[in-house]
Amino acid sequence: MRNNFEFLDLKAFLAVLEHSSFNEAARRLNLSQPALSRRIKGLEEAVGAQLIERTTRHVAPTHVGRELLPLVRRLVDEFEESILSISDLGGRHRAQVTLASVPTAAFYFLPRVIEAFNARYPGIRFRILDLSANEGLEAVANGEVEFGINITGAARDDLSFTALVDDPFVLACRRDHPFAKAGSLTWRDLEGHPMIGVSKTSGNRAVLDQALARANLHLNWFYEVNHLSTSLGLVEAGLGVSVVPKLATPQVEHPLIATVTLVDPIVSRSIGLVERRGRRLSPAAVRFRDMLVHEWGGSSPRS
Known part of the structure; x- marks a missing residue:
């Protein structure tokens, strides 16, 4: 029986149980499957008991494995926290934060916080997937990323949502359009005008459709696009007006596009953190998540 074990043995044990798969655990740890199996076997020899039961369809901890799991998690967390807290080692640490974000939130939320995080932990790399709302939810649910920045509109029992900011929908039009002179407009003012909207599969469209249905409002979605940036391009070309989240509009004064506040009702999407339960x-990732909450929790899009 071995009387010692290595840190990677513990990481291998956790990865197999967290992903319920030797294949996925090996991929995440950048190990071959035989190397991963040797890690698990080495830890079992050190403990003196089988820790994981494996069949063709099932991976689960044994009784001893279940008892050991919280201790291993604590050991791994404490070690990695220590590495992150030591700046000299932090610069050489090869940890990576993986997240999925809807594109507008990635542009608005991430740069400033990433800059502050990198100043404190210069060795931590980032892998950011800019995905649609539905694709981002799937990436969190299947473990492709650790967490996401997303919008409400697709509630799932396997995911939790922590709101950070409300992002109101506004009208985008050309500066030479009659609407551009209005201080604000009601949604009913838009009825009958050719509108540029995003696809019905979009999370933003779902939020809009639900709110307008409750208010018994019907807009003329004359053009349909997949991306908010495309809708703004059509607005700029003078083909119509569009309703977009404020974060998707130019954050500095644009020579051609104006934005107008929409009221009666005020319709907003909530942007926040999405995590897989359990x-x-x-x-x-915990440190970066906490920085996002501290920086953006309870804030509103800039005017």
Whole structure:
């Protein structure tokens, strides 16, 4: 029986149980499957008991494995937290934060916080997937990323949502359009005008359709596009007006596009953090998540 074990043995044990798969655990740890199996076997020899039961369809901890799991998690967390807290080592640490974000939120939320995070932990890398709302939810649910920045509109029992900011929908039109002179407009003012809208599969469209249905409002979605940036391009060309989240509009004065506040009702989407229930974030992801909450929690899009 071995009387010692390595840190990677513990990581291998956690990865197999967290992903319920030797294949996925090996991929995440950048190990071959035989190397991963040797890690698990080495830890079992050190403990003196089988820790994982594996069949062709099932991976689960044994009784001893279940008792050991919280201790291993604590050991791994404490070690990785120590590495992150030591700046000299932090510069050489190869940890990575993986997240999925809807594109407008990625542009608005992430740069400033990433800059502050990198100043404190210069060795932590980022992998950011800019995905649609539905694609981002799937990436969190299937473990492709650790967490996401997303919008409400697709509630799922396997995911949790922590709101950060309300992002109101506004009208985008050309500066030479009659609407551009209005201080604000009601949604009913838009009825009958050719509108540029995003696809019905979009999370933003779902939020809009639900709100307008409650208010018994019907807009003329004459053009349909997949991306908010495309809708703004059509607005700029003078083909119509569009309703877009404020974060998707130019954050500095645009020579051609104006935005107008929409009221009666005020319709907003909530942007926040999406996490898979029961999943343990890496220490680096926890630190970055906490910085996002501290920076943006309870704020509103800039005027």
